[in-house]
Amino acid sequence: MIEFRSVRKQYENGTVAVQELSLSVEAGTMTVLVGPSGCGKTTLMRMVNRMIEPSSGSVLVGDKDVREVDPAHLRRGIGYVIQQAGLFPHRTVLDNVATVPLLFGRKRRTARRRAAELLERVGLPTDLGKRYPAQLSGGQQQRVGVARALAADPPVLLMDEPFSAVDPVVRAGLQEELLRLQGELGKTVLFVTHDIDEAVKLGDKVAVLRQGGYLAQYAEPDDLLAEPADDFVTSFVGRDRGYRRLSFMDARGLRPEAADIVHIGDTSADVPSRAGWVLVLDAQQRPRGWLPPDATVDGQLTEGQLMAGGSLYIEGTPLRGALDAALSAPSGLGVVVDDNGGYVGVVTARQVLDLIEDHRRSTTVEGAAP
Numbered sequence: 328m329i330e331f332r333s334v335r336k337q338y339e340n341g342t343v344a345v346q347e348l349s350l351s352v353e354a355g356t357m358t359v360l361v362g363p364s365g366c367g368k369t370t371l372m373r374m375v376n377r378m379i380e381p382s383s384g385s386v387l388v389g390d391k392d393v394r395e396v397d398p399a400h401l402r403r404g405i406g407y408v409i410q411q412a413g414l415f416p417h418r419t420v421l422d423n424v425a426t427v428p429l430l431f432g433r434k435r436r437t438a439r440r441r442a443a444e445l446l447e448r449v450g451l452p453t454d455l456g457k458r459y460p461a462q463l464s465g466g467q468q469q470r471v472g473v474a475r476a477l478a479a480d481p482p483v484l485l486m487d488e489p490f491s492a493v494d495p496v497v498r499a500g501l502q503e504e505l506l507r508l509q510g511e512l513g514k515t516v517l518f519v520t521h522d523i524d525e526a527v528k529l530g531d532k533v534a535v536l537r538q539g540g541y542l543a544q545y546a547e548p549d550d551l552l553a554e555p556a557d558d559f560v561t562s563f564v565g566r567d568r569g570y571r572r573l574s575f576m577d578a579r580g581l582r583p584e585a586a587d588i589v590h591i592g593d594t595s596a597d598v599p600s601r602a603g604w605v606l607v608l609d610a611q612q613r614p615r616g617w618l619p620p621d622a623t624v625d626g627q628l629t630e631g632q633l634m635a636g637g638s639l640y641i642e643g644t645p646l647r648g649a650l651d652a653a654l655s656a657p658s659g660l661g662v663v664v665d666d667n668g669g670y671v672g673v674v675t676a677r678q679v680l681d682l683i684e685d686h687r688r689s690t691t692v693e694g695a696a697p
């Protein structure tokens with residue numbers, strides 16, 4: 328869908344921003360360009376919508392060389408999201424988003440209706456539409472930027488460090504939102520960041536660039552963490568890559584076990600005689616916390632008597648969450664819940680590690696020469 332064929336960019340002052348570089352982005356997938364400052368990410372991205380022309384080589388969008396397409400026409404099919412959202416400060420949020428459908432000749436009322444739909448789609452309450460960009464938080468502005476880029480329903484989205492100006496918590500929320508949106512819309516996305524964690528979280532594939540505009544590696548996130556191509560990529564992906572790979576590891580084979588349980592409101596007579604930790608659930612079977620082995624229960628069990636639990640692991644999600652649940656629980660037992668937050672069972676860190684070991688053995692055997 329997007330293809331770079333031996334593209335090279337040398338600026339007039341002699342700087343070579345991109346060396347002869349080839350890579351292709353499959354339709355409906357998200358590729359993240361990542362690398363340190365000045366390695367040519369933005370230059371490469373801007374060649375797609377002809378904001379920058381390559382010195383040699385070619386860029387294809389949907390099998391067409393972009394040089395053969397009129398830039399205005401080309402850009403209609405390519406949404407563009409930048410850092411700080413780039414909104415018009417003197418137009419309301421709704422009108423910022425409606426600008427694009429208006430440009431395409433839609434009637435004002437239709438354009439506004441479409442804009443309101445898009446605001447909802449990116450997770451913003453529609454009444455924010457009446458405000459001006461300065462009256463929104465950074466994260467909300469970024470969402471408006473995404474809504475505006477989607478307004479023409481373009482098959483391709485370019486996103487240049489869209490989330491780097493917001494704090495880490497808001498940023499994590501925006502990333503989740505983008506993954507959800509992408510799951511619904513299936514755009515072909517090229518996303519630039521200098522943050523490797525963001526890259527492996529978002530990308531179906533990740534292109535690591537290094538200083539001087541070289542492509543160091545182009546791979547799926549799990550492969551990038553498992554087998555960095557060289558020392559540069561190894562140091563760029565960071566030290567805890569083994570742990571981070573758990574984010575991609577399938578939890579099939581994990582067998583939660585039954586814990587000792589009681590419910591809020593139970594009395595001391597209901598609490599099992601025990602040497603170990605007891606998990607406390609509410610009436611909807613949702614975990615509320617733990618009773619330590621030596622705790623005594625006076626009268627009815629209340630939330631005030633509990634020790635806070637660790638993170639909860641949602642059954643079926645990647646193994647990283649299971650290990651985190653086990654390591655963060657005071658009991659050492661990671662609580663497994665279903666999609667609705669209902670108690671399923673518990674797992675220990677040992678069980679998770681054994682499963683990882685099994686995965687490793689089976690992939691080594693599969694990958695071995697016959």
Ligand SMILES: Nc1ncnc2c1ncn2[C@@H]1O[C@H](COP(=O)(O)OP(=O)(O)OP(=O)(O)O)[C@@H](O)[C@H]1O
Pocket residue numbers: 338339340342343344362363364365366367368369370371521
């Ligand atoms: N118009 C220009 N004229 C000359 N050199 C430029 C121009 N634009 C960018 N460069 C240089 O080209 C190289 C690549 O820049 P580019 O902006 O593509 O990198 P980047 O990876 O996006 O960096 P950052 O993460 O800091 O935004 C840098 O050395 C930069 O100084």
